[in-house]
Amino acid sequence: MAGALWPTPMSTVNLKNICKIYENNVPAVNDFNLDIEDKEFIVLVGPSGCGKSTTLRMVAGLEDISKGELYIDGRLVNNVEPKDRDISMVFQSYALYPHMTVRENMGFPLKLRKVDKAEIARRVQEAAEILSITQYLDRKPKALSGGQRQRVAIGRAIVREPKVLLMDEPLSNLDAKLRNEMRAEIIKLRQRINTTFIYVTHDQTEAMTLGDRIAIMKDGVVQQIGTPQQVFNTPANLFVASFIGTPQMNFFKARLEKADTGYQVECLGAVVPVGTEMAGTLASKGQTSADVTLGVRPEHISIHTGAGNAISSTVEVSELMGSEIYLHTVVGESSEQQEVVMRIQTTDLPVEYRSGVPYGAKLEFTFCNQMIHLFDPATERSLLC
Ligand SMILES: Nc1ncnc2c1ncn2[C@@H]1O[C@H](COP(=O)(O)OP(=O)(O)OP(=O)(O)O)[C@@H](O)[C@H]1O
Numbered sequence: 001m002a003g004a005l006w007p008t009p010m011s012t013v014n015l016k017n018i019c020k021i022y023e024n025n026v027p028a029v030n031d032f033n034l035d036i037e038d039k040e041f042i043v044l045v046g047p048s049g050c051g052k053s054t055t056l057r058m059v060a061g062l063e064d065i066s067k068g069e070l071y072i073d074g075r076l077v078n079n080v081e082p083k084d085r086d087i088s089m090v091f092q093s094y095a096l097y098p099h100m101t102v103r104e105n106m107g108f109p110l111k112l113r114k115v116d117k118a119e120i121a122r123r124v125q126e127a128a129e130i131l132s133i134t135q136y137l138d139r140k141p142k143a144l145s146g147g148q149r150q151r152v153a154i155g156r157a158i159v160r161e162p163k164v165l166l167m168d169e170p171l172s173n174l175d176a177k178l179r180n181e182m183r184a185e186i187i188k189l190r191q192r193i194n195t196t197f198i199y200v201t202h203d204q205t206e207a208m209t210l211g212d213r214i215a216i217m218k219d220g221v222v223q224q225i226g227t228p229q230q231v232f233n234t235p236a237n238l239f240v241a242s243f244i245g246t247p248q249m250n251f252f253k254a255r256l257e258k259a260d261t262g263y264q265v266e267c268l269g270a271v272v273p274v275g276t277e278m279a280g281t282l283a284s285k286g287q288t289s290a291d292v293t294l295g296v297r298p299e300h301i302s303i304h305t306g307a308g309n310a311i312s313s314t315v316e317v318s319e320l321m322g323s324e325i326y327l328h329t330v331v332g333e334s335s336e337q338q339e340v341v342m343r344i345q346t347t348d349l350p351v352e353y354r355s356g357v358p359y360g361a362k363l364e365f366t367f368c369n370q371m372i373h374l375f376d377p378a379t380e381r382s383l384l385c
């Protein structure tokens with residue numbers, strides 16, 4: 001298999017209390033701590049301006065570290081030149097040289113390092129095979145599509161056989177279809193080359209599908225670090241809960257009541273029992289009755305008729321997505337209406353609604369009680385982790 005000969009140097013990266021303060025004195029990155037394991041695929045995700053690129057650029061050595069320590073393979077590299085860090089970076093803009101062929105573009109970093117010609121040819125060929133671009137090696141970049149150019153840019157980064165491969169929004173210039181294809185290519189690339197990846201994106205789908213672990217950032221501060229499953233199932237706070245998952249989680253003002261037998265939540269005029277496992281977590285933390293913010297993902301709502309604790313809603317917008325349907329509904333009287341978004345399997349709807357639910361239709365629903373999230377309205381932190 002192509003890539004089988006890929007060298008496998010150890011490549012851990014440790015960020016210890018890393019801060020970046022630009023001239024304006026506002027910390028762009030504040031106390032970032034992360035231990036990245038050898039060969040791990042880490043994704044930094046968050047909204048525009050949250051400090052993702054700044055963090056990546058500090059790892060690359062393109063930006064000074066204001067405070068804290070950065071280690072690669074256990075070596076403190078704060079003051080090591082970018083070229084001596086054994087790191088390659090792929091940028092959003094492909095930044096290929098227009099006058100060079102694909103082969104020359106890919107070989108260029110090796111030529112700069114005075115690697116001999118036969119070795120350059122071997123590595124370019126190998127990288128081109130991994131990325132399925134061998135047939136374009138003699139073309140100039142302008143004769144390539146966006147996706148092909150991005151592969152060349154990735155090829156140019158991997159020919160150096162870096163210990164750590166950094167990627168800053170490498171797919172964001174591509175259209176949606178190509179982005180999906182290239183996302184799958186990056187998963188394949190990861191299986192073929194043995195290196196540590198740090199990947200920056202603002203797209204939570206990319207983060208969820210690519211990352212072994214995800215670091216979710218907001219305003220320069222890491223909100224949660226965990227596997228895709230951990231951040232999805234047990235978001236640490238309201239921000240993470242709303243950032244991960246589409247459509248976004250619904251949030252409601254609610255009241256958590258502790259009784260002798262367990263807990264229940266009162267919300268939208270209905271009583272939602274709290275599952276045993278969740279009740280155990282709350283009890284172990286000594287949780288008492290309190291006002292809470294209840295979070296429920298649109299896919300954790302079920303349509304029911306006649307269930308005791310069902311809530312009535314009125315459909316405003318229905319979006320048929322194929323096997324699923326997204327319903328934007330409202331609950332309650334006009335002065336206190338609350339929007340509830342649901343993501344329902346079309347087969348779970350009455351037959352007459354499977355090609356779309358008309359405006360004004362009435363539906364009754366319940367929350368899957370094992371799948372609710374509870375947050376402290378003041379601190380916005382989860383009561384469950
Ligand atoms: N050279 C600079 N001088 C001053 N402030 C900067 C500089 N570069 C970035 N910033 C600020 O630092 C913060 C973080 O920027 P950064 O580019 O790291 O964000 P990002 O998460 O990569 O955003 P995007 O998704 O838009 O690329 C922003 O508030 C930005 O305005």
Ligand SMILES: [Mg+2]
Nearest residue numbers: 052053054168
């Ligand atoms: Mg950026």
